[in-house]
Amino acid sequence: MPKAIIEVADAKVSFGAVKALDGVTLAIAPGECVGLVGHNGAGKSTIVSVINGGLAPHQGSIASDGEVLARYGINAARSRGVRCVFQELSLCPNLTVVENTRILHRHLGGLGWRRRAKQVIEQSLDAIFPGHDINTDRTVGDLSIAERQMVEIAMAFSDAGIAPRLIILDEPTSSLDASLAEQMLAHVRRFVASGGSVILISHILHEILTTASRIVVMKDGRIVAERPAAAWTEHGLVEAMGSVVKGEAHRRAMRDLADAPVAIEHVGRGTPFRARRGEIVGLAGLAGHGQTEMLMRLHAASSADWLPRRDPAVTFVAGDRRLNGIFELWSILKNLSVAALGDLAQHGVVKGDAEAERAGEWKRRIEIRTPDMASHILSLSGGNQQKVLFARALSTRAPVVLMDDPMRGVDVGTKQEVYEIIRQEAARGRTFVWYSTEMEEVCLCDRVYVFREGAIAAELQGDAVTEENILAASFAGLAA
């Protein structure tokens, strides 16, 4: 049996009253891909931080290649070939891709470093995402979230001296469309087949089932199950995570909304966009082909600014939560209520009990996991932050909800709750415009616009909303 690259034994980590890790033991051997799954707040990112050397456990030990390490930190992890792609992307936004590469690989310095760094990152991008068109001289802040995610992944796999041995991917495909995600997963399989190791965290269970060799399930800071991937089914994983399996998640209610009044529209180049009252309209296609821009245009056309109003015409759920979703210095409560202050105020003063009551309702409804809504928003796990953004939008009275891939990082159980809420709200007449990179979500929509090169390439409805039709329209612009 080869020695584990990293072995964490009985790790405990607490944040105040929250036991983020409650005695976790996990070893990763060379040549295996460990799938790590669990509900939002189960402790996945925390164990990743321990393995990556970013967080010292309050109790427990860490060993590498059979040697127990008295001191372990980010530098020790890096020198042992441990790399991590974080859920919250970590590149410097004001630097170019090449400059960011130079920061990661410190010894690339000296005369000609730009050329060397460019070669390193482009080689890795070409290997993982053949056919990509990312210009590595561009500033990272100007890239789309999908492109940034691709660069982060390529950076982790890049080799410039210290070869990567263990790569931790924390929800690496959350912003990638199906074809980019498949390219990345194929690369993971190749890397593992050549002796590398990967920890793959994802809420998209079929990715884990088709890529991991072993799957570990976490719940409330503990490992509750661990088996070879072949011994798991999607149903079994959901149950082990503590969620109820609901069969109707994939069902799309067939509704005829042709006579409903138009709630929001945009007429521009190509097919006009139109969404009717009570309709759930999906925006699909390859990532970065104009879906987010369409949402922004729809928002701008209905609201002159982004200020909260008592009767807003539209509300928006941001997908890039760190960039334009959460207020990082505010509490969970303030982040949730900010869009509906008009409803919660009397004579210009926000009523604290009404605000707390509404927040409490949403905390229960979509299970925002925190002991106290007055805690800082950054004390929440990524998926729980995303739930707050969703609750913020839905708690307004806006008749139109624009959603920019809003389920990034949300766990399976909560997604099912959210799908049900969307269906109920739509039945009451609310309109949803939903950009999603997940096929399962696109299939929940009444009607779907497929985007290609900034414009609508096809419109699909009813049984025509299939993965094959969406892919055909995404690549060739074929109308179904």
Ligand SMILES: Nc1ncnc2c1ncn2[C@@H]1O[C@H](COP(=O)(O)OP(=O)(O)OP(=O)(O)O)[C@@H](O)[C@H]1O
């Ligand atoms: N800096 C912090 N301060 C306070 N609590 C924290 C902090 N970081 C994490 N926690 C808490 O620790 C627990 C575990 O969080 P962690 O981010 O590891 O969950 P996760 O399994 O990665 O969830 P997700 O699927 O949403 O990413 C959560 O309850 C979270 O609220």
